[in-house]
Amino acid sequence: MIKCFSANSSDLQQAQPATASGKALLAHALSPVYRVLNGLLIVSVFMIVGLWLSGNGTQAGAFDLARVLVPDEARQIVWQNGFGMLDQYQEEQPRVAADKEIATVIYGKPAPAPKTGLVSAQQQTVALLMPSVANAQVKPISHLSDRIPVSKIDPQALDSKLMVSVQNQRAVADFFEKKYKLDRAKIEEYVSNTVLIAKEVNIDPVLLLAVISVESNFNPLTKSQAGAEGLMQVMTSIHKDKYALYGGATDAVKPEVNIRVGAYILKYLIATSGSLRNGLKFYVGAGNADNDGGYTDKVMAERNRIIGLCQTTSSNKLTMNGKDLRS
DSSP states (O other), rough: OHHHHHHHHHHHHHHEEEEEHHHHHHHHHHHHHHHHHHHHHHHHHHHHHHHHHOOSSSOGGGGGGGGGSOOHHHHEEEEEHHHHHHHTTHHHHHHHHHHHHHHHHHHTOOOOOOOOOOOHOOOOOOOOOOGGGGGOOOOOOHHHHHTSGGSSSSSGGOSSSSGSSSHHHHHHHHHHHHHHHHHHHHHHHHHHHHHHHHHHHSSOHHHHHHHHHHHHTOTTTOBBTEEEEEETEETTTTOOOOOOGGGGGGGTTTTHHHHHHHHHHHHHHHHSSSHHHHHHHHHOOOOOOOOTTTTTHHHHHHHHHHHHHHHHHHHTTTTEEETTTOO
């Protein structure tokens, strides 16, 4: 009996290592499968969240299927408050430093040592018809405009690169000087400010110039009966919070302030409405109306005229005395 028990015990002891070895081999063989499954799970989560955030409810197509998972209102909270909730955990000093770095880039002052990331990407010089405009001590509004994802902006509203040339800026200034019989120094100031601010806000300066032309005829003192003021005809009473960045609404008509606030508002409306034309319709206050009285068509027509001026100037610059300078 004892011999039989001993034999069984011996067999059991030999079987245990064999079982453990088999489990180890099975686990080793399945580990790549587990890694793939875990990777697919992580990718799926990121895709669902990304699709949910990218859907705008109008032109999102298949991407908007993610709205089934979470209500649209929640996504709006993310866009409107999400970055604000993150900001409250940042120390005040880093935020001030970031603002100084952005201001250094935009106003062309001596820049610090090259850095990586967003700040270094923005460190690009801007050629201006009136370079002194870049010396104005005005707080940038990029900390707000940068929160609007580029993917949300209609490509037509992004920088066409037509106004990077001083020659093109001069041609546009010539056009508006004659059209509105403006003081030459003032129109150069307005065009330069627009080009500078468009770079800061990341929107097409040609579009901003077209809006200014239609809204105010480049008269910064224009004020509508509804209370819209300045070159961009911003509703001062509605946007007091944005003017608070510049010390209050008393400076609402200053071109360097008015264009900044108007450019940010226009970019926001284009992003939230889904297209450039819809954004213009909301900008003029006709978002819920059947038509906007032809406002959008006027802006787009003026935009096309400016584009034509720039393209003509660029073409002429390639030739001199009938000879192609590229040859």
